[in-house]
Each structure stands twice: as structure tokens, then as C-alpha cells.
Amino acid sequence: MKLYKKEGNVLQILSFPNETVEKGDYLLVEDAEARRGLVAQVIDVQFASVPGVLEELLRSLPDGGEVIQGEDFDPLDIASHITYIQDASLVICKIRATVENESLSPSSSWLPSRSQSTIKKLTIPTLLKLAKVDGKLPIVLGGTKDSSFLTIDASHLDGRLNIITGKKETGKSHLSKLLMANLVGYKATVVVFDLNGEYSGLGMTSDGKRSAHYDKVHVLTPSQNFKVALKQLNLHVLLGILIHALHLPGTSAREFRRIWQSLKERDKLTLHELGEVIPVWQCNQHVRDALFSRYHSLINSGFFTDNAAEAMLLEDCLFKAKEQGGAVVINLRNTSTIDRQIVVEYVLGRLVEMLTSWKLKATFLFAEEAHLYLRETYWDDIVTRMRHFGIFTTFITNQPDTIRENIYRQADNIFLFNFTNEHDLDVVSRAARVDAETVRSIARDLPPHHCLALGKVVQDFPMVVKVKALDIKTMGETRLFFNGTN
Amino acid sequence: MIEQYTITTTPKYNFPQPAIDTTLPKRFIELSLHSLKHVQSQPIQLNQQNFQQTNNIEILNTVHFKPQPIALRPRHMPSIVAAVDTSSIKIGETSTGILIAVRGANVWKENRSYRYSRLGPFIFHITEENKREVYTTLQRAYFSMPHENNHQSFPNIIQMPMRIASLLERWLQTMLSRTISKGLILFDGSLTSGIGDTPIQLMKEILSAARKRENTVLAFSKMTNLRLNGRLITDVLPEHRPPYLYEISGLRTKPPILLLGDVYVARFSKEKYAFRLDIDREVAYQQRIEAVEKLLWNESLSQSYPETLRLAHILCTFTANEVIAMQHFAVRKCGFQIIDRPDMHKLLFGPFGRGESYS
Numbered sequence A: 001m002k003l004y005k006k007e008g009n010v011l012q013i014l015s016f017p018n019e020t021v022e023k024g025d026y027l028l029v030e031d032a033e034a035r036r037g038l039v040a041q042v043i044d045v046q047f048a049s050v051p052g053v054l055e056e057l058l059r060s061l062p063d064g065g066e067v068i069q070g071e072d073f074d075p076l077d078i079a080s081h082i083t084y085i086q087d088a089s090l091v092i093c094k095i096r097a098t099v100e101n102e103s104l105s106p107s108s109s110w111l112p113s114r115s116q117s118t119i120k121k122l123t124i125p126t127l128l129k130l131a132k133v134d135g136k137l138p139i140v141l142g143g144t145k146d147s148s149f150l151t152i153d154a155s156h157l158d159g160r161l162n163i164i165t166g167k168k169e170t171g172k173s174h175l176s177k178l179l180m181a182n183l184v185g186y187k188a189t190v191v192v193f194d195l196n197g198e199y200s201g202l203g204m205t206s207d208g209k210r211s212a213h214y215d216k217v218h219v220l221t222p223s224q225n226f227k228v229a230l231k232q233l234n235l236h237v238l239l240g241i242l243i244h245a246l247h248l249p250g251t252s253a254r255e256f257r258r259i260w261q262s263l264k265e266r267d268k269l270t271l272h273e274l275g276e277v278i279p280v281w282q283c284n285q286h287v288r289d290a291l292f293s294r295y296h297s298l299i300n301s302g303f304f305t306d307n308a309a310e311a312m313l314l315e316d317c318l319f320k321a322k323e324q325g326g327a328v329v330i331n332l333r334n335t336s337t338i339d340r341q342i343v344v345e346y347v348l349g350r351l352v353e354m355l356t357s358w359k360l361k362a363t364f365l366f367a368e369e370a371h372l373y374l375r376e377t378y379w380d381d382i383v384t385r386m387r388h389f390g391i392f393t394t395f396i397t398n399q400p401d402t403i404r405e406n407i408y409r410q411a412d413n414i415f416l417f418n419f420t421n422e423h424d425l426d427v428v429s430r431a432a433r434v435d436a437e438t439v440r441s442i443a444r445d446l447p448p449h450h451c452l453a454l455g456k457v458v459q460d461f462p463m464v465v466k467v468k469a470l471d472i473k474t475m476g477e478t479r480l481f482f483n484g485t486n
Numbered sequence B: 001m002i003e004q005y006t007i008t009t010t011p012k013y014n015f016p017q018p019a020i021d022t023t024l025p026k027r028f029i030e031l032s033l034h035s036l037k038h039v040q041s042q043p044i045q046l047n048q049q050n051f052q053q054t055n056n057i058e059i060l061n062t063v064h065f066k067p068q069p070i071a072l073r074p075r076h077m078p079s080i081v082a083a084v085d086t087s088s089i090k091i092g093e094t095s096t097g098i099l100i101a102v103r104g105a106n107v108w109k110e111n112r113s114y115r116y117s118r119l120g121p122f123i124f125h126i127t128e129e130n131k132r133e134v135y136t137t138l139q140r141a142y143f144s145m146p147h148e149n150n151h152q153s154f155p156n157i158i159q160m161p162m163r164i165a166s167l168l169e170r171w172l173q174t175m176l177s178r179t180i181s182k183g184l185i186l187f188d189g190s191l192t193s194g195i196g197d198t199p200i201q202l203m204k205e206i207l208s209a210a211r212k213r214e215n216t217v218l219a220f221s222k223m224t225n226l227r228l229n230g231r232l233i234t235d236v237l238p239e240h241r242p243p244y245l246y247e248i249s250g251l252r253t254k255p256p257i258l259l260l261g262d263v264y265v266a267r268f269s270k271e272k273y274a275f276r277l278d279i280d281r282e283v284a285y286q287q288r289i290e291a292v293e294k295l296l297w298n299e300s301l302s303q304s305y306p307e308t309l310r311l312a313h314i315l316c317t318f319t320a321n322e323v324i325a326m327q328h329f330a331v332r333k334c335g336f337q338i339i340d341r342p343d344m345h346k347l348l349f350g351p352f353g354r355g356e357s358y359s
Helices: A053-059 A078-086 A124-131 A172-185 A235-245 A250-265 A271-280 A285-301 A314-324 A337-356 A376-383 A385-389 A405-410 A422-428 A436-444 B023-037 B131-143 B157-179 B200-212 B285-298 B307-316 B320-334 B344-352
Strands: A002-007 A010-015 A026-031 A036-047 A069-073 A089-100 A103-105 A118-122 A138-143 A149-153 A162-165 A189-194 A217-220 A326-331 A363-368 A391-397 A413-416 A450-455 A463-467 B043-045 B059-065 B081-094 B097-110 B113-127 B184-188 B216-221 B244-253 B261-267 B275-280 B337-339
Touching: A010 A026, A010 A036, A026 A089, A036 A436, A053 A078, A053 B320, A078 B320, A089 A436, A103 A124, A124 A149, A138 A172, A162 A172, A172 A189, A172 A326, A172 A363, A172 A391, A172 A463, A189 A314, A189 A337, A217 A314, A235 A250, A235 A337, A250 A271, A250 A285, A271 A285, A285 A337, A314 A326, A314 A337, A326 A337, A337 A363, A337 A385, A337 A391, A376 A385, A376 A391, A376 A405, A385 A391, A405 A422, A422 A436, A436 A450, B023 B113, B023 B131, B023 B320, B081 B113, B081 B157, B081 B307, B081 B320, B097 B157, B097 B307, B097 B320, B113 B131, B113 B157, B113 B307, B113 B320, B131 B157, B157 B184, B157 B200, B184 B285, B184 B307, B200 B216, B200 B275, B216 B261, B216 B285, B275 B285, B320 B337
Parallel strands: A069 B113, A162 A391, A162 A413, A189 A326, A189 A363, A217 A326, A363 A391, B043 B337, B081 B184, B184 B216
Antiparallel strands: A002 A010, A010 A089, A026 A036, A026 A118, A036 A089, A089 A103, A138 A149, A138 A463, A413 A450, A450 A463, B043 B081, B059 B244, B081 B097, B097 B113, B216 B275, B244 B261, B261 B275
């Protein structure tokens, strides 16, 4: 390989057919004289602009588009040299760092010698060592192209905002399960908004047996094993549900507050009593109607109960998880949109409550397709306020444009799977932790189950990894019409 | 080193093959390797320059057209159409000489499909010391004995690429004339002989061999110096519906130059392109016309130029990519070292320097 050009932080390197370089690979351009080197990542491989190639190609197809038949008597075997030159490639690289005395700095302001520099591949383990991507809480994400493992540190997910995105069936959920399982293994508390019931098998192995995490996975299905009694609720949590999930107007909310206080004073905080009080409550008829319709929504959700034995305490699960680590999977499958929002409002409200009162230290929240249940104002809340409370969110989506631009800008880690759609790539490329060209070029060519890890977890050295297989029972599979029929 | 290359047969054609003298390609390889053998670490200055064939032959210009153009009609008789062309290029300069490459191609059309046989590239390191040896060895190997040009002054080193390419071209022409029967053999250039690379005896032998097998040789010149009243003969196109020929008469040459063909201006298509066409003088008039008419039926003649000949030219021409590849070969396999000698014109005159190629 030969250094050809440097423009800004882009290097162009000439590579010959016997030197296999692919997108995502790291190269070290070493200038022995200057005693330093550039660490550059391949973001594109193009044909070198060799003069005369067009003529060469045209010559091979002169007979009405068909290849002209003939024999070549080439005793000096020049053809092999022609092929060698013709197949030369131009490797486009982004400079990621300068290495000097075995330490990295983000500078790319110097120019290595074009004639004297040597260029070699930088293996992932060497780069990880240079970048000091290690730690006490390793999570093996999977294998890299050079048959080494990419290991990140769980502490780089701690206190961070993460995004896992990619088109359908590329392995997003698989990676999130891997991260969850490892976090649980490190005794972290994980809460999952499971839209498709995919995570309920987290405690089972692929052959249906109990895994090591079996006792740490708590699957809560609203209106089945996950119900709450009004008594367990704080007023502001319920008001949050009424206002944000059920769109109760402010005036009606004030009246509801009064009803709540009245019932609480009489120790009659039950659904039944609430249903009795609202119709006879002295207030404007419209307000009464509004309150009563919301009351029915609460009843119809099946999420609320007066039966104390039925009421499942979210706190109990979270406390269990706090001790030994665990995942609380909120199974939102088969839950209507309104009910989903009610449940999410409740869970987030309770989490904030518990974190504020230091009943919980911190929680890793995994939110799949969050736009389907997260209200508008929560987005900013999650990246700013809730993070300070200790909710560290990982968004998982196959529609990157459903996540706001400011979320991408503030994301600390992005795990990017394949995207081919330009619009999707445009959205993701707004992430602050990486340049747009890298995202566009590498993400487009990622095979299934391969992800481009960006951000803190890889010390801002984007790395492609094949996510390792997990021995977890697959759940939430798409129901197929033709499955099992011939 | 030389023994590593075992050349047993020449490339196969799809027509009957008599005993073919395979000496030339073998000698080409031997001499090519020999010339490259003693150049370890010689610096080469890369310098691409194509050698254009020019025909600065002195022909006494008493040209005039015969009054009537010869109207042509495509003759429905399947015939093989075969063509030859060669190419040479300088791929660099060394301190003692030049590094050149030559390549030749035979293309033939039969049953509506084209086939080709391409020889080379052969790379030679030509120096003042070895130029005579290289050339005469090739001549001997090819044509049994050196021809009359041996008595002339030996070509300048700069002319050597064309001379060696011409040798290869004559050999390819010989091959075609001895292998094809009842076909049309197309040459690139004229049938003028007696100059350095077109020995009279050799050209006569080629034409004779072709005639014996009932072939007709048609030589197309892309460029000509022949003029009529100061205008090039190919520019003077009287009103007549193509395809047609005009015979040029009154051409006289100074010895030792000899015209082995009768000269015509050929226009085969409506486009305003015409070419000088030389047809073997020993072929009967009727057979000549018949041959051109067979060409009209058997060949695609876009812009009045035969496709077979065009393909032969395309296949042997060196592309820039190939030049780089040959330079790569010279460096990797023969131990040349590439140096970047500054262009003195550019160096001295900056943007006003036009480069060495114009000097």
C-alpha cells in the first residue's frame, strides 16, 4: 500500500490486489522518521483511476456487445501485470488518531511522508490495546473480521444514552438482549419496554431450559400479572397517566385532584369508590363527563385493580433486581396504544419516584420502538432530567427518523446495523460521535448480525463486529401464513 | 531463462494450417529476454510516446483520376476476411537506450463472427550496441536471410520500435497469406515497398503466397500524401453514389521504391470518408473488383473502413494501463529502477514549457 493523498482528515491510499483491505478495517500509516503514525479507518474502497482502463474494457467488447473470441500469445505474461494494475484500488480512509509513543491523540494535523511511510493493517486487538478499550466489566460483543473478540466495558454504558438501530431482521434485539444479559450478570437493574414480547424468554435457553438468569428475569404483562391498586399510586403518577396518556384537560385534572384528596382522607382509594364519587361530584357537567370517560379508560385497561392480592408491585421486582441484578420486562405485546401509554407512564413515573427517593440507585432502560408509547415531552426528559435521576436509556428502533435529532446528537453510544435507505442513513449520520461519511459508507454494507459500534464503548474508534450468538429462547417471532404449509 | 519458455505452436486459426514457421515468436521472446537480461538496477525514465507510422515515400506526383468511377455492388459470396496490424510504443528511456514494446494482431471474420490471434507484447531494451544484433537476428529468423535493406544505413535507435513492429507485421502477413484460401487479406498501409521496413522481395513473396491460395490482398491507408492539384486524393470526391472506387494512375516512384499494388480511392459508405486502397498489381482487374465487392458483402464497413482491420488495430494498440503494466514488469521482473527525470522545458519555462515531446 502507498500513501497517495491527504485532504483534511481523509487519506487516500493506493492498494494492490494482493493487499486485501475492506471497509471498516484500520490501517496504521507509520512514518519512522517522524516517529509517529496515523491511525486511519477504511470507509470506502474504490477502483484506482488507472489511465486507459476504459479503452481496455471497450476493447474487450467490440463485437456487438459480445466478447470477441481469440487467443493471446503473451510470453512475458504481461497480462498478469495488466490485471494487477487494473485491479489496483483506492482506499479512502478517515484519520481517527495519531499514535506517538504508544499513546493515541485525536490529532490529524501532521503529514506523514508519502514516499517513506509504511502502511500496514492494524488489528483490532492492537487498536483496542492502544485505545485502552478494556475494563473491569467486560462485555464480549462478538467477533471482528480478524477473528478477535470485541470486548467493551459495561461501565461505558453506565450513565450513557445509547441507540441500537438498523433495518428489520439485522439483529438489533439480539444485541440488546446480549447487553441486557451482561448487565444483569453485573447485577444491574434493567427495565425493558418489550413491544413484541421478545424479551420474555431472556431467562430461558434456546432449548427451553432455565438459564443462569432465570430467577433474575421478571416478566410483567399488564392486566395479567401486572396490575396496580390505586392505593399504591401516588397522585402525581396517576395525574401523569390522566394528563399525558388520556389527555385529561387541566381544569378536569384539578377536579380529579380534589376527588383524590377526598377519597384519600376517607381511606377509600379504590376504583369502585372513584366510580361512585365522580358522577355525584359537584362540578361542571363537562368536567364530570371528562373525568368519567377517563375513569372508564382506566377500568377498561384492566391494569388497575381493587384486589390487593392481584396487585403486583413493580417495586418488589425492582428491589429484587437491585440486590442481585435483574431485568424487569414490561411485556407490551397485545396491549392497545392507550393502555401501553398508561403502563409506560406508570412505570416511568414510579421509576423516577424511586430513584428520586434513592430507593433505587440507577436503572438501565431498554425502550424498543419508543415512539409508539413515549409521549413527546419524555424524549427531552430522558436525555436530560431522567439521566440525572439514574435512568440510562437504550433506544432500539428500525425507524431511525422516529428518534429526535437531539437524541442522536447526545447519544453516547450507537450500535448501528445495516441500512440501505438513504433517508435512514441521513438521520443516523447526524450523530455527534461520528462523521457522516463513515456512517453512510460502512452501514450500507453491513451484513446481517454485524454492527458498527460507535461512541464511548469503543473510545470513538468505530468498529464493525459480528454480534455473538446467544443461548436465549427466541420469542416474539412473526406469525407466518405459509409457515408449515407446502 | 530463455529455455523456460517453450513455444511449440503459434496460435490456432479456424482455417487449415500448413506448416508454419514458428521461429519468429520464439526469436522475439529470446531476444526480448536477452535484451532485458543485463539491465539490473538501470534507471528508467518513464516517457510515453506513441510512434506514428508515417509514409514519407517519394512518389512523383503526376496523379490524375481516370474519368469514370468504378461502381461497386456487394457480391454475395461468403469469404474469410482477415486483417493484420501491429503496434509499438516506447515505455521508457534508460541511460543506454530505450525500452520498447511491440504487439501484433491478426483478426479474421468468418461466418459472421470475429476471432483474433494476438502476439505480444514483446519488450526490448534497445541500445546503440544491440540494435543491429536484435534487428538482424529477427530478420534472419523470420525471413531466412536479411533482405536488401541490410545494405542501407542502419536505422536510428528512435526508429527501432517501428522497425521491429514492421518485422512482426510482415511475419503476421506471411502467416495469413500462407494459411487463408480464397479470402480477402487486409493490410494496414500501402503496398509500397523498397523502404526500410518493406523489403521488395519479402513483400513480393507475401503477395505471391496469397495469390497462390487465391487470396486477394487489399491494403488500406488511413493517411496518404498523394495529392491531386494540391489536394489529398481522399479529399477529392466527385459526385457519385457510393460504394465506388476511383483508380489513380500516373504514379511513378524513384528507385528503390516500388509500388506493388495499383492505387485506388475507395469510398464504401455515404459518410464522406474515403481511403487509399492498394490492390495487388498481379491480380487480374476483374478479380480485384470482385474482391472489393466481396468485401462489401462480407464485411461491416462503417465510415468506409473495414471492421476487421479496425479490430486488428484496436487489439494491438497499447493502452495507458498496459504501458503502466509493462513498466511494472520492467521494474519487478527485470530490475529496472524508475526515476523521475524533470522535464527541462517545464523546469525552465514553467507554464510556457510545452514538454519534451514537442522539442
